[in-house]
Each structure stands twice: as C-alpha cells, then as structure tokens.
Amino acid sequence: MSRWVACFSGALGWEASERRYQLPPPRRGSALGREKTREPTPTILGFFKGMSFPIASIAVVNSVLFGVYSNALLALTATSHHERRLQPPSYTHVFIAGCTGGFLQAYCLAPFDLIKVRLQNQTEPRARQGGPPPRYRGPVHCAASIFQEEGPRGLFRGAWALTLRDTPTLGIYFVSYEWLCRQATPGGQNPSSTTVLVAGGFAGITSWVTATPLDVIKSRMQMAGLEQREYQGLLDCMVSSARQEGLGVFFRGLTINSARAFPVNAVTFLSYEYLLHLWG
C-alpha cells in the first residue's frame, strides 16, 4: 500500500507546456496565412495555461509508475525496500521493473496525456465578451468532444507513441537513479538526501534526453485529429516532420525539458524515498 501512496509525491511534478511541439504556422500566401487574424497579446498567464489538469493527473500518473515499479522489483528480487540496501538488485531487474512501470503507466493513462496536450495547445484566447469561446472548456468537455468527434479510439490517439516513449526511457530513468545513488553511497547504507536529490535530478534529465524525439512525435500525433491532419502512423509522422523541418525537430524542447526535469525529479525521488522509509 505504502508503495502506491508514496507516489503521490509526483503531484509536484507537472509536465512542461507542450505548445513547443506545435507545427509551424501556415506559410505566407497560404489561404490561412492571408486571413486577417488578431493575435492575442501574450501574457505571463500563458506559461501556466492548462496547468490545473496536469497537476491533478500527475499524482495518478506517478502513483501508477512508482507503484508498479516497486511491486515489480519486489516480485523480481523477493526483497523489501530495506533489505535492498544490503542486497542491491541487479541493474537488469531495475531496468525490467522500470520498463514495466513505464509501459503500464503509458498504456493506462494515454487519454489523460491526450487531454493535457490538447488543452495546452489551445491557441484561442480566453472567452472574452464577443470573442470566440475556447474550443475546449475544460478536461471533461475536452474528453467528451474527442469522444464525439473522433470516436472512442480518438481518446487513445498517440497511445503507441506514448508507450514507445515511456517503456525504455523509464527503465533508463530508474537505472540511472540507482547507479548514481550507488556511486555516492557506501555499501549497506541509505543514500543521503543530497545524493537522492542529485541522482533523481540527473535521472530525470537522462530519461528526457532519450525521450524527447518520441515525445515530439507523440504530441504531433495527438494534435493531428484537431488540426485536420492525418498521419499514416508513427513512421509517417517521423518522416514528414523531419522532411519539413529537418532533424532538429526531434530535439525541440530538449533544453526546457532538461531544465525542468532536474528539480522535478529531484523532489519526486526525495519524496518517494522519504515516504517509503516512513511506511515501507
């Protein structure tokens, strides 16, 4: 039980805005480009757009991830959290447990991720007097609209890309964390808080560095239904994105992902270790 509760810690780790993955604006001269549109004045609030839903859902996401990871490790090694300090699990076991957590988390929570991406990509200004209302009025309205307009399968748009992104990268995430902790901790002892913070931060960066290319593709596929743009699949999305925007497209958002990953994952692991210690 404690393993699942511990993962509430993730409430601190909201996802960065996905607007960086938007497709380039229509070229000058295109029908859309010629339309006279009044751009809303950007405000600081734009950075926080659509954050309430990610904050609420990240607790669930991390509960599933860390819960499955801990239970998979328990099943593989037959040792409790405390015993593992004296008998550390092999990196293969850590990797398999991390991949299992990543796979189940991605598969079960794909609709939440889709809603988050759609809400964060809304470009309409907040409803003003006389102005157009935003397309989605909130998470429930967003889910209902996707269901109506794109069918039940629409809610799982991009789910494969999300699963492919999360399965190996979460294995890497937990292996990096374990490896860094072991380097800085004498055998048989618990890692210090500083070690946990630093190892968690770097584990977050490592996982995002490996995840960013598929993260870009996943977000594009999730937005495709809304932008009246269909990809034939993951490969088609990869090839057409690279053709139009060059290989750099796969690393879009890498700097911001990494800058965000350090503090978020440092705190996530510290809370996880602390709660395991308390209830484990």
Ligand SMILES: CN(C)C(=N)NCCC[C@H](N)C(=O)O
């Ligand atoms: C897709 N990737 C790289 C990950 N999910 N990595 C694990 C970090 C999870 C954390 N909630 C975060 O958002 O950084």
